[in-house]
Amino acid sequence: KNEVEQSPxxxxxxxxxxxxxxxxxxxxxxxxxxxxxxxxxxxxxxxxLSSGKKKHGRLIATINIQEKHSSxxxxxxxxxxxxxxxxxxxxxxxxGSRLTFGEGTQLTVNP
Amino acid sequence: xxxxxxxPRYLITVTGKKLTVTCSQxxxxxxxxxxxxxxxxxxxxxxxxxxxxxxxxxxxxxxxxVSRKEKRNFPLILESPxxxxxxxxxxxxxxxxxxAGNSPLHFGNGTRLTVT
Numbered sequence: 001k002n003e004v005e006q007s008p009x010x011x012x013x014x015x016x017x018x019x020x021x022x023x024x025x026x027x028x029x030x031x032x033x034x035x036x037x038x039x040x041x042x043x044x045x046x047x048x049l050s051s052g053k054k055k056h057g058r059l060i061a062t063i064n065i066q067e068k069h070s071s072x073x074x075x076x077x078x079x080x081x082x083x084x085x086x087x088x089x090x091x092x093x094x095x096g097s098r099l100t101f102g103e104g105t106q107l108t109v110n111p
Numbered sequence: 112x113x114x115x116x117x118x119p120r121y122l123i124t125v126t127g128k129k130l131t132v133t134c135s136q137x138x139x140x141x142x143x144x145x146x147x148x149x150x151x152x153x154x155x156x157x158x159x160x161x162x163x164x165x166x167x168x169x170x171x172x173x174x175x176x177v178s179r180k181e182k183r184n185f186p187l188i189l190e191s192p193x194x195x196x197x198x199x200x201x202x203x204x205x206x207x208x209x210x211a212g213n214s215p216l217h218f219g220n221g222t223r224l225t226v227t
Binding site for chain 2: 043098102
């Protein structure tokens with residue numbers, strides 16, 4: 001079993017829909033990252049969380065440390081949100097220096 | 112502009128010919144790291160560095176070397192590349208790893224390496 005599991009692997013939505021991507025992990029963590037990778041390949045950091053909830057524009061990220069689970073929500077989705085979304089955790093065991101990644105969720109938003 | 116610069120973007124080489132992929136950041140970040148991305152396997156950490164002259168192995172270090180002689184540079188060295196090192200490589204940096212609340216990762220644009 002992978003240390004970081006994402007679901008779903010693929011997600012297709014219509015423009016305007018509310019989207020949720022989930023990330024579960026099995027290790028103690030010091031922080032969790034949500035990343036976005038566009039078709040061109042570049043990776044952008046969306047959020048870093050160690051507790052609670054963060055919001056940036058139409059994106060919301062939450063984390064439940066006790067349940068070892070995080071979610072990324074996109075409100076009013078748009079075709080430009082089409083990308084791969086990757087969850088990554090910084091391991092507490094290595095004081096946050098090691099990162100383990102989920103396999104990513106391919107999101108396609110159709111107009 | 113704050114950025115992580117990787118070079119080259121694309122590289123095709125032959126088995127056994129030593130190569131270096133450069134990574135440089137202008138944000139005075141202590142933490143730098145290298146990853147490879149392969150279909151079905153996602154991103155995996157190769158090596159990381161918590162500061163100058165401090166490096167450590169990630170999950171897939173075999174066949175790679177790194178050095179951190181200066182804070183801004185963290186080159187990835189393949190002494191004898193093999194076809195199984197064909198991959199998409201990313202360098203990233205952040206502030207000190209334990210400052211989790213203030214350390215988003217900044218990624219380079221990636222290097223697509225093909226070893227024939």
